[in-house]
Amino acid sequence: MRVLMIGDVVGSGGRKAVNKLLRNLRSELDIDFVTLQGENLAAGIGLTVDTVAEMTEAGADVITTGNHVWDKREIIEHLDDPYLPVLRPLNYPPGTPGRGSTDDSGPIAVINLIGRVWVGEFDSPFAVVDDLLAGGFGQGKPIVVDFHAEATSEKGALAWHLDGRVAAVVGTHTHVPTSDCKVLPEGTGFVTDLGMVGAVDSILGVEVEGSLERFLTNRRQRMQPVRSGLINFNSVLIDIDSSTGLATSVERVDRQIEV
Numbered sequence: 001m002r003v004l005m006i007g008d009v010v011g012s013g014g015r016k017a018v019n020k021l022l023r024n025l026r027s028e029l030d031i032d033f034v035t036l037q038g039e040n041l042a043a044g045i046g047l048t049v050d051t052v053a054e055m056t057e058a059g060a061d062v063i064t065t066g067n068h069v070w071d072k073r074e075i076i077e078h079l080d081d082p083y084l085p086v087l088r089p090l091n092y093p094p095g096t097p098g099r100g101s102t103d104d105s106g107p108i109a110v111i112n113l114i115g116r117v118w119v120g121e122f123d124s125p126f127a128v129v130d131d132l133l134a135g136g137f138g139q140g141k142p143i144v145v146d147f148h149a150e151a152t153s154e155k156g157a158l159a160w161h162l163d164g165r166v167a168a169v170v171g172t173h174t175h176v177p178t179s180d181c182k183v184l185p186e187g188t189g190f191v192t193d194l195g196m197v198g199a200v201d202s203i204l205g206v207e208v209e210g211s212l213e214r215f216l217t218n219r220r221q222r223m224q225p226v227r228s229g230l231i232n233f234n235s236v237l238i239d240i241d242s243s244t245g246l247a248t249s250v251e252r253v254d255r256q257i258e259v
């Protein structure tokens, strides 16, 4: 079974690139299931019902998120809708709207977690995922994990913690792709960060001017995603042995496209 996991899709430029590339990639690479990091889908911060629908029509099966999931308020009341294929990190406090895992959205089960180092104060992703797995999550399907975290060490630690228990752990949030794809000794595929679907000429997908000005002046600036031009499409393909539910290979699938 082959799963493609796509990094943070930034604004309309990112969505256009997904629209142009994903259908062809699905057939070219014989992909069975696609996860897409959607926390930056709508104007670079947050996501909406419409932008989610656009990405599922483009070929995404499950949309994972992170710290920006709350930024467009309209999505919040829909997060508990069983038909909306959107996860928010599992380790938010009990009672938070939405769900952090799904094992009934296709042939692959998905878990979304958020890190605590330089991101925020959340429940321990390690303890929370242990509890979920101990409860029989997955219905026997291979499980992939999007760990939305800043620190490379925290992402690596979670992957090793879950080695042999899930098919893959991939990092997101930095928007910078890493070249360390590997399969850990007990069969869990890992990459520190998927990267993004966002503009080449940008800072993490947003216009250089606003982002740079923030560092020059120490004042908050208006951040606008880059809407057109050359877009980096960053993703990782995980090959999974269906009989074991574990990874046999992990490789980067990176493309560039003009939108």
Ligand SMILES: [Fe+2]
Pocket: 008, 039, 040, 066, 173, 174, 175
């Ligand atoms: Fe992001």
Ligand SMILES: [Fe+2]
Pocket: 039, 066, 067, 068, 148, 173, 174
């Ligand atoms: Fe993030």
